[in-house]
Amino acid sequence: MSRAPLPRNGLRAGMAEGSETRTSTPEAIKTLLFLDLDDTVFQSQAKCRHHGMAEHTLEPAAFLESGEAHGFSTLAQRQFLRLMTQGAEIIPTTARNAASYQRVRLAIAPPPWVILNHGGVLLDGHGQPHPLWAERMAASLAPWLPALHALKDEINAWATCEAPSLYARIIGDLGQEFYLLVKDREKRHSSTLPKLREALLDAWFAAHGSQREGLFLHQNANNLTVMPTSLDKGHAVAFLLEDYRARHPELLVLGAGDSRSDAGFLRLCDYALIPRHAQLLLDLAGAP
Numbered sequence: 001m002s003r004a005p006l007p008r009n010g011l012r013a014g015m016a017e018g019s020e021t022r023t024s025t026p027e028a029i030k031t032l033l034f035l036d037l038d039d040t041v042f043q044s045q046a047k048c049r050h051h052g053m054a055e056h057t058l059e060p061a062a063f064l065e066s067g068e069a070h071g072f073s074t075l076a077q078r079q080f081l082r083l084m085t086q087g088a089e090i091i092p093t094t095a096r097n098a099a100s101y102q103r104v105r106l107a108i109a110p111p112p113w114v115i116l117n118h119g120g121v122l123l124d125g126h127g128q129p130h131p132l133w134a135e136r137m138a139a140s141l142a143p144w145l146p147a148l149h150a151l152k153d154e155i156n157a158w159a160t161c162e163a164p165s166l167y168a169r170i171i172g173d174l175g176q177e178f179y180l181l182v183k184d185r186e187k188r189h190s191s192t193l194p195k196l197r198e199a200l201l202d203a204w205f206a207a208h209g210s211q212r213e214g215l216f217l218h219q220n221a222n223n224l225t226v227m228p229t230s231l232d233k234g235h236a237v238a239f240l241l242e243d244y245r246a247r248h249p250e251l252l253v254l255g256a257g258d259s260r261s262d263a264g265f266l267r268l269c270d271y272a273l274i275p276r277h278a279q280l281l282l283d284l285a286g287a288p
């Protein structure tokens, strides 16, 4: 059986090098990029140093309330955004709230939509919340808020005696409460958060078995959250995609994100872009 010759250097078999390539005009289709922000297109100076990013190329991209820069982009991150801006509609998809999103400065076109608060808020191009999405989120979060408030009070009462630097609060934005956040004022998270889990949280979840299904506990190096599972960037992305697909049957969907909490929305995309040093990439590829 004869084999077809292998193409050389990207040319089709039988086509001489240097001859005119016969390609049809590329058919452009609507392209979206759902873009996580923190640690995807900028990061803290400490992380830039830790990862050996060339300091002289860094530019401020996110600011604190005081006006001090706290997020910096590299040359490569700005080039990535430049390329994406040329071909895609960029939809920021972030855990930030409305105020901290306003303090992000990126060279991208004004987005048609912005997903904030882990998917809890969807703003249109004029900065107005999507009324249907706001209604859906309010309905899906309502059953969990009393339990989160009760848990917050329990944690704060426990912390008064056992770990006074620890405090719990409910995080909300634009009139809607979303989830419980626990932090340590003295940044002793590595000792106080495990102590809290052992003394209170694990027992609380065991005692409220029915709530295990609807609440998700996540702990990282700096904080601990208890979040309703209905709060997920993926749900907001799915909601927007339904509308885009109705108008554009042929659609290319890209997603970029660094954290495990981005996995839900990246799964809905045709291609997932994960930055180097990302928690998510380490999960996939293992530590270097």
Ligand SMILES: [Mg+2]
Residues within 6 Å of the ligand: 036, 037, 038, 039, 040, 257, 258, 259
């Ligand atoms: Mg991120």
